[in-house]
Amino acid sequence: MKSIYGWGLPVEASTYAKDVDFGIRLIHAAMFTIFILWAIFFVYLLVRYRRREGVPAKRDPEHHGIFSASLIPDLIVMLFEIALIFFYAIPVWSRIKGHAPDVPPANRIDVVAEQFAWNIHYPGADGKFGRTEMDKIHFSNPLGLDYSDPAAKDDIVLANELHLPTGRPTLIRLTSLDVIHSFWIPSFRIKQDIVPGMAIPLWVEPDRPGTYELSCAQLCGFAHSLMRATVIVQTPEDYAKWLKSAAPSVAAASTNTGQSW
Secondary structure: OHHHOOOOOOOOOEOOHHHHHHHHHHHHHHHHHHHHHHHHHHHHHHHHOOOOOOOOOOOOOOOOOOOOHHHHHHHHHHHHHHHHHHHHHHHHHHHHHHOOOOOOOOEEEEEEEEOOEEEEEEOOOOOOOOOEOHHHOEOOEOOOEOOOOHHHOOOEEEEOEEEEEOOOOEEEEEEEOOOOEEEEEHHHOEEEEEOOOOOEEEEEOEOOOEEEEEEEOOOOOOOHHHOEEEEEEEOHHHHHHHHHHHHHHHHHHHHHHHHHO
């Protein structure tokens, strides 16, 4: 995963990463420009109004009008910020947060956070999530899946391993078993807090196969720094192969676990 990080932002690996990065670069460029212009102005003032022998200091009369020329820079900055909000921030926020893709054709997974791991729940080939019950939660069954439910037979539950396909949006439902966590994949430009008692939806469409990092961005306990997962983005063909190969092994493990209870 070292190759995704450099001197600048991590690689862009989702369809809306470019939109987010555009805003970041635009704001930084604007702040840098304002800094340079103000620095030039301050240097001008230091030189123009420096102390000189025989030249007394004079104070201009105060301006009591509604408009002052000194407000022009502030008005320019204010207009830029208003334009940034209405022509960039609101449209991008609406596209990312206000409109989620339909299921199907979108992929669906559940992510359940706990101290200090990510439990990834895939619905399997039937596209249906199995029933979960609190009294069935166990260290070997962290989600409490009820394997007597036919829909749960082909469900896949993995710890700290998130697989996603390219070319297809994935709807992710975030929940927590204990405290507040934060779902953060830098290369996707996603960061979303997970609040206990709430099911929080988000979506992403990866567009670059590779291996990325998922980490918790909210201090959640003594082992917070260890709460990381591997994100594996695959082509649709490779993702389908992985689903087919993962289902039997996970199903067998769940059956054996169920017998041990």
